[in-house]
Amino acid sequence: MADDVLTEVLASAKRLDILAPWPRFEVDTAGWTQIGHVLKAGGADLLALWCEPGAVHLALRAPASGVCVVSLATPDGSFPSIGQFHPPAIRLERTIHDLYGIVAKGCPDHRPWLDHGAWELQAPLGVCAPAPFRDPADYAFLPVKGPGLHQIPVGPVHAGIIEPGHFRFTANGETVARLEERLGYVHRGIDGLLANCDVERAARIVARISGDSTVAYSFAFACAVEAGLGAEVPPRAQILRGVMAELERIANHLGDIGAICNDAAFALAHAHCGIFRERVLAACDRAFGHRLMMDRIVPGGVAVDVSAEGAADIVAALEDVAPRFAEIVKLYDETPSLQDRTCTTGIVGRELVDRWATGGHVGRASGRNFDARRDIGYPPYAGTSFDVPVFERGDVDARIWVRIREVEASMTLLKEWLTALPEGAIQAALPAMHEPREGCAMIEAFRGDLLLWLRIADGRIRRAHVRDASIFQWPLLEAAIEGNIVADFPLCNKSFNCSYAGHDL
């Protein structure tokens, strides 16, 4: 039903042939509002909502129409709020207002989000007018009323070696009544840095948006540039991209599985997973010359080739880790005192992950069967079969199991690829294009799908925007902890492991 409305709106909209591989439509405010209703009715997934001076863009995915981008001109500096119909858009609309000064009319939340008053600028990517410095602590948290409540402020500087953000817990005794996040501390102005930037420099910036997902980000950037310019990537480079993406997934999951166990004081699993992770990173370093494989994927292909010895070295490292990892998994499965902490803790319901279109292990642990590798089907995954583990319970335990199964599936994929690497070039020249073109890509990072859109002309990135998987995971962490005890927050938080840098941009 909602899908029919969407089809109708898009049929009457102006279709632009500037974007690849998906279509972009220009709608009027009535069409834009109808799309808000479609999202509210669950007829489409909201993939991203961003803006540039003069227009807002919304990426969505619907069963019938697939992925598309919808744009609305904002000549008067405002647009009808999508957030008033579909809450996942609210933080994105607050971001748009902070950065561009464009108002989402009807948005239920007017508080600043990324603007903490420290830039001394109003709308830095819009009018960019001077503004007075504000105390960063001056922020109106949502009121929580009731007897016996107390607040626990945490952050932005956290106890561990992790990224900064603020958590405001309101608790009754040990039980969390509400968690409210305040993010934006690591906002570096990515959209601004990427505007009018040459491709090489833009690639280096994108690779440093979220260091733990540097491969996925570079992958998305390269695919978007190639889509925009219509470039072909050599088969060997495609497989090597997949190899790096899966190595990154394995390394992150191994680190997180250990760290979650450590948050329940089960240090043994943490110690072993730390060693496994180290083995994988050392193999990446030897094969690709960088432990995190930063700047290794570039538009047109990959920057470094892997030797036959390098490929064999990675396979050997994986074969060394696999049986020992299986032992740790067995240990996890047979330790009730540990499972007592992870099972039924931090449950996220199916309804929420569907509504937020939450990707990655957070979505798949709550029954949302989506994986961009399979469901968007980009190379080298298109036509390849691999396991996409899905669990239903939505607790910390389910998120651990999704990660465990993903490590195993990635190892299988890697062995297949590395033992039969196609020969040939690793980079193709990019066609020169004077006219502005736009490219979009969705890549499955270890956290979940990330979306990257860009406009390119004369070898320069004119505009670009990325949407990390965390954008639609952070709000669900607030839901996950509700009714749990404060002491279980580290477990919930680590089982999500949302990105602060990827969110704050």
Add this chain to the structure above:
Amino acid sequence: MRTLLLRSLFARPVTTGAPSPEDAALAEVGAALEARARRLFGRSIVIREVDAGSCNGCELEIHALNNAVYDVERFGIRFAASPRHADVLLVTGPVARNMKVALERTYAATPDPKWVVAVGDCACGCGVFAESYATMDSVRSVLPVDLSIKGCPPRPIELLRGLLALLQRATSG
């Protein structure tokens, strides 16, 4: 679990050998020591890590210092949860303006004598985020920096080299 523990007991350690402290880092730390009052930390330093706008890449590698392979605690180097317990602030990132106040407060909360180590290209002023409205130039533009460890991100072994230089000068000075 028992077989796993027993096997671990008799297995060779996975820990890597200690690297020699980096010459450049030794010189930089030496200069910092001479410029200010000499301080003795005994044979250990306690570190508080502050992410001031990093991409999380440096954090991953700093984290790795605690794993069994690099095992930083064997040198008397330990990470603390609170700046109140720290001798050293390990700061990453270009200092996002939104983190400036928090970084300054963390520094103020760290008891004297204290050192600041800037980790990674962003923190050292040669990263990709320096030209933004939302960032400062480097850690040095906010706090006095005693040691810089460059790299994007620096490998754990490079971090270890820098920290050992800090420890060596502190104990021999």
